[in-house]
Amino acid sequence: SQKIEQNSEALNIQEGKTATLTCNYTNYSPAYLQWYRQDPGRGPVFLLLIRENEKEKRKERLKVTFDTTLKQSLFHITASQPADSATYLCALDIGSGNTGKLIFGQGTTLQVKP
């Protein structure tokens, strides 16, 4: 069955540095991959989507890469701030691409220290 693994459960970095989170998957070739942010006690919030024919996508201080050969996505937050502290989830489509049927990684909790 499809598996998604995120590189670590927790990542601690200093304010101003770049945070890099990893998402690896197996047994599938998804049409797209998504990244979500989740704060304690709240539902996930969509951040970025990258398609299989896109190598990289950016949104403000966020950058996502997608390597379908390595079956890996990297999520970068540049010039990190304490407000970026949250859990970040990657997700990919396991349906036909028309249903939004997603599976999620277990998440990486990022702590940015002042």
Place this chain on the structure above:
Amino acid sequence: NAGVTQTPKFQVLKTGQSMTLQCAQDMNHEYMSWYRQDPGMGLRLIHYSVGAGITDQGEVPNGYNVSRSTTEDFPLRLLSAAPSQTSVYFCASSTSRQGGKETQYFGPGTRLLVL
């Protein structure tokens, strides 16, 4: 728009009791899903729907029923609650309009404790 709303926020059940978790969205989204989230496990898909009257199973459907009689509502039923169903439940919706069918909008969650 209120977005995706879920009720109740928190519920305690005894083993064997039944209950319905409510989910509603006011964005006219075709797609709706239910997930559960457990520590260290990430979000796991329970059931999903691509439109009114159409539902299908996700990764972990056992012990749960759904129906979708309207576009707005997608209730999740626990027929006979078990301690293994203690979890946080999230409902989500999405639409193929505006080119964003893949983007899920999540509700605030229902925290369920089964004793």
